Amino acid sequence: MQLPDMADVVILGGGCAGLALARCLAEGNAALDVHVFEARDHYEDDRTWCFFEDGEHAFSALVSKRWRTWRFSDAGCSLSHHGQRFTYACLRSIDYYRHCTALIEAAPRVHLHGGAKVLGCIEGSEDVLVQGEGWQLRARYVIDTRPSALTGRLPESVLWQQFRGVEIELDASAGRDPDAVELMARMRADAGGFRFLYVLPLSRTRLLVETTRFAAQPVSPGSLQADLKEDLDAYLGSSRFEVVRTEQGAIPMGLRTKPSQTARMTYAGQVAGAVRPSTGYGFRRIQSWAHACATALLEGGMPPAPAQDPLHRRAMDAIFLEAVANAPHRAPNYFMRIAKQLTADQFAAFMSGQETLPGVLRLISALPPVPFLRSAGRQCAAQLRFSDGVRS
Ligand SMILES: Cc1cc2nc3c(=O)[nH]c(=O)nc-3n(C[C@H](O)[C@H](O)[C@H](O)COP(=O)(O)OP(=O)(O)OC[C@H]3O[C@@H](n4cnc5c(N)ncnc54)[C@H](O)[C@@H]3O)c2cc1C
Structure with a gap:
């Protein structure tokens, strides 16, 4: 592998997040030397990204199918949602990989290295040394999207x-x-x-x-x-x-720990909590982060970590997850209540982080108060214990 001594930006992992950022930098015609190191030596159609959409977006042309109807069922009943504003869209990963790699290939200063497993990074005050098998490269900024970025083990x-x-x-x-x-x-x-x-x-x-x-x-x-x-x-x-x-x-x-950003290293993608805790949807959130990150880099700034959700959404997600984790046998009932109470568009807006106050109020009114108040109480107690631990 032919590498210079120094790069402006090195991206570890060329999956959804790594390619998203490299694509944005390629499209932005970056006056930056960018290198992406991806462990796989070729891309396969390994996943299908689905999301709710309500208009054109950067990947509209790559969507392979859209649906207006989505259904829910448990042992007792079934019901259908029919979206007016929202559709449910599906994008094959192989189309995404091909689209991004073609844009990267056409950009003279953005380089994707396949079959290049990153073994480690050593952060210094001026740069980061990125090491693989038989190669190394220094970088001004490193963006790490490897699933094992934190510990090499599954995070909590x-x-x-x-x-x-x-x-x-x-x-x-x-x-x-x-x-x-x-x-x-x-x-x-x-x-x-x-x-x-x-x-x-x-x-x-x-x-x-x-x-x-x-x-x-x-x-x-x-x-x-x-x-x-x-x-x-x-x-x-x-x-x-x-x-x-x-x-x-x-x-x-609901990741319990996330890697912390340092002066030269930013963590992104699933490992950095880019996936919505209550839904597991991450594709569009990753694209928004990539756009913001590329803009910051192109303007000479530091690469940002994935943005935090607003407080109300974080609280709702944490309470909901805790309630499901605590009583999984009640989860079918919770989801059916939500599906019954919300319109299709309110449901899709919630799933895609575009909920409005009436939608949030309807969602809260759909759920049985006692288990959710208990869950909220446990969340508050955990927060207090955490802040006590931090203070002491
Ligand atoms: C099967 C599947 C289906 C999903 N479906 C949806 C969906 O429908 N909708 C949605 O919104 N979200 C979905 N998600 C969640 C989320 O959008 C994806 O997980 C997304 O791929 C996360 O992007 P990422 O870049 O963080 O991780 P990945 O896309 O997994 O990319 C990480 C990359 O790092 C590379 N890598 C790992 N170790 C090294 C190393 N040492 N050196 C170099 N490279 C390395 C990997 O090969 C990989 O390419 C799905 C997730 C999975 C796993």
């Missing part, structure tokens, strides 16, 4: 959203409604926590079917596979299908 989180899924091609005779997403279907709880089924009908016969679990500790891949088989059997019955690809992940919901 209130809950983990874990999922395992398959993209399948059904027999034509078994085709499904292509116009409605099963956002949270078959919601229930078992000994392992709260679980549900998520189905994206990419066409009448092509589906992404994912089994999803919220649990205090990540469960084994074998156990998730067993959940998936059970969900597939229940959802598809005896319909025949062929598996096209698999997708899996574990998203922290």
